[in-house]
Amino acid sequence: MGPQETGKGIINLDYGAAAPLDPDVVAAMLPYLTEHYGNPSSGHSLAEEPRRALAEARQAVAGLIGAPPERLVFAASGSEANNLAIKGVAARTPGGHIVTSAIEHYSVLNPIRTLQKLGYEATFLPVDQQGRVDPATLADAIRPDTILVSIAAANPEIGTIQDLAALAGVAARRKVPFHTDGVAAAGWIPLAVREMGIGLCSVAGDQFYGPKGTGALYVAPGIPLAPLVEGGIQERGLRAGTENVPALVGMGAAARKAAADRSGRAARVAGIRDALREALFAGIPYLHLNGHPTDRLPHNLHVSVEFVEGEALFMHLDMAGILVSSGSSCASQALKSSQVLAGIGVGPELAQGSLQFTLGRDSDPGDVPRVAEELRRIAALLRQMSPLYRDYLRKGGSDATIQ
């Protein structure tokens, strides 16, 4: 029975995938889709307003991460910003060594794998069971020919927050540029790129209620960087192509609101997340938390439901009007399970039963009991038909799911 039939509303707990635009953001964008359609690079008066608005957006996005606006390069996604950082530094320092972690986003891992095929070397640092990179491990991995360190501020999947200042400090002492993928973190936890000694930082507007297709890369002075897209001299020659003014104005408006309200927003959402976590663990036996117990993104909860598979879980949840995502191989188009869960030592069976909840600022604490009850019901249903669960019971495990 779908949510339409039950009369209950949809509960979106997958805001990491997509969040609705803030109405103020839409309002800020509209004039640049219509009246102020000019190209900011033009010399005539039609360019003035778009140019001014773009500068304002740049200032707002820079403000969100404590960067000077002139050091920001706009891009069309967080993935593009990550690619620009990695391939851009590599292009200016041929044949070097790159250090990253085993649990980075694919927009970091895949460019590095591509560079490996071109003769660059790479070290994929292990992480601990909570997903943290040990600064001492990083220090050991840096070599005289290391050209870049890239470690995400927070993991988008399991939510673990790194000790960014310590990691950036290690890289700074060895005079190696430090890039952080700040896409999942920006707007949710404080990021101060200058204070933390971060050389490059990627962000994406859609992670803080801006439009999809917006991103930016902070580039500190002195970091060698070549453009991915060549052509005109937009973005200081680091990204050719006419800027998507309406979208970037939207990203700026979203950044301004996120900066003003970040701690309040984070605290409120974390409160709902904590209540959800408590309710899930109270109702469902053999449930496992993935990621760091406390140092995690305020809107992220990641669990593994033992003995069952994630796609089956999220399909049943979807039919009950609850939207989540899963790191199970079946739930991915590529049929491969999450490299992040493997990286933190979650076994294949538990990785298959993983569910990721990403809450949003519109999440309702009143929905927590319904989500907990539906997941309890669905887990019990699927465990009843799971050969793994039956084996577990046969070996003397206790049946705590049937009520």
Add this chain to the structure above:
Amino acid sequence: MPQYNEKVLAHFTQPRNVGEIEDPDGVGEVGNPVCGDMMKFTIRVREGILEDVRFLTFGCGAAIAVSSMVSEMAKGKTLEEALAISNRDVAGELGGLPGNKMHCSNLGADALHRAIWDYQVRQGILDPSEVPPEAGHDHGEEPAACGSGEEEGPEREGSAGDG
């Protein structure tokens, strides 16, 4: 929600013949949790007919629907008829499966066949050496891609949602 048709969804939400036969005449297991799909079939045979077929499945929506459909197709059939059911027949009976699920999750007929061979070995009809090894899935080590290899699992994956 993955692109499943109504019939697949119906078998997924209301699977037929879930469970395990006590003291079964044959048991067949395929798959492993690494690939995300694992099926266990138990059968009861009376006078060459599959009197009862039950399954347990750890797996995605397709795997559960496939198991349910196989059990329904096999029940009441002779062993020969049941051995003639192919994974492709099951997918056809379900009205089709998404392309990327055809190999990984469509193992129900294999599990049924293994249960029948197990019965035949127990009865002395089949020599254990004649039972074909399980194809496609290599227990223990993680396969490069789960499935038959016809479609190589893409080396690259973008996880949606934070790009």
